Amino acid sequence: MDPMRSPERADRLAAAYALGSLRGGARRRFEAAARQSPALRAHAILWQERLAAMTELQPEEQPSPNVWRRIAIALRSETQPAPPTPARRVGFWRGAALSGAFAALVAFMLAGYLGSQLTQLSAAPEIRYVSMLEDDRSAPAMLVTFDARHGTLTLKRLGTFQEGPDRSLQLWALPPSGGPQSLGVLAAGGSVTLPAGEGQVRQVPALAISLEPRGGAPAGSGPTGPVLFKGALLPTT
Numbered sequence: 208m209d210p211m212r213s214p215e216r217a218d219r220l221a222a223a224y225a226l227g228s229l230r231g232g233a234r235r236r237f238e239a240a241a242r243q244s245p246a247l248r249a250h251a252i253l254w255q256e257r258l259a260a261m262t263e264l265q266p267e268e269q270p271s272p273n274v275w276r277r278i279a280i281a282l283r284s285e286t287q288p289a290p291p292t293p294a295r296r297v298g299f300w301r302g303a304a305l306s307g308a309f310a311a312l313v314a315f316m317l318a319g320y321l322g323s324q325l326t327q328l329s330a331a332p333e334i335r336y337v338s339m340l341e342d343d344r345s346a347p348a349m350l351v352t353f354d355a356r357h358g359t360l361t362l363k364r365l366g367t368f369q370e371g372p373d374r375s376l377q378l379w380a381l382p383p384s385g386g387p388q389s390l391g392v393l394a395a396g397g398s399v400t401l402p403a404g405e406g407q408v409r410q411v412p413a414l415a416i417s418l419e420p421r422g423g424a425p426a427g428s429g430p431t432g433p434v435l436f437k438g439a440l441l442p443t444t
Contacts, residue, residue, distance in 0.1 A: 221250035245347070245438055249339040252350055253443065332356060334443055335405070338414045340436035342366070348436045349416060351378075353408050360401045360408075362393060368435070370395075370418060377423045379430060381413040381437075387430055390414075392423035414440050 223229035224237050241247045333356035340349040348366040353359075362378065370376050378401065379387040390408075391401035393416070415437040417430035424431045 217247055217250055218254075221247065222254045224251050225254035245339040245341055245345070246441055248347060249337045249350070249441060252339070253334060253337050253352065332361075336408050336440055336442055338438045338440045340414060340416060340438040342368075342436055351414055351438075351440075353403065353405070355405055358402060358404055360390060360403045362399045362401070364397050373421050374432075375419050375421050375423050376416050376435070377419045377430070379415045379417060380407060380411045380440075381415055382411055387415065389424070389426075392419070408440060411440050413437060 220229065220237055224234065229237055237247075237251075241251060332352075332354040334352050335355045336351075336353040338351040339347055340351060342348050346366065348364070348368060350363045350365055352361050354361065360378070376393040378390040378393060380390055381387055388407070390403055393399045393401075415430075415434050417424070417434050418432040419430070420432075
């Protein structure tokens, strides 16, 4: 069965593949199907990116040494025997004060932790479109994702192509009608982020990358060099 006949099934298989729970013959069949389907490969890579982002949301943190000292002081105060009357009342209120301070400290730490988690969640990307751009031999060359939350296109190079110091790669949207629309010139490096609005990629069936003179094609001219990579732009939902 071709997984891409059912987008929901393809997404579930890609998620299981990225998690490592797809094993044995099922995993080999998925890999064979992915070699023939750029869309299925894009699903798998997208899930790998999502899972990697989840681990980044859980940074390892070490409490301050002062926190442990305060906890130790609070515990010692609770285990000490009560002093005789009339100092017993003083000890009671002192212990109550320490307990209150400890509870306030825990609440403060919890609020800080939750606040940091909410901040990180709000910074997480919201991937709505993905595209696997391939060369003329159908080899993956560039993974493109659109983050609707931050209004950015991220391009990750998957191949070894180098454009040279006097050339630039330029990303184009290929709309259903009309000429190609430039989405930006790529800087050198393994990963590039370009600003983009959702209106620039909505209902765009495909993307392409051309080789241009350094700095990109003249404004309004369209691609002037050869198209090196192209691929379908797929919604993730």
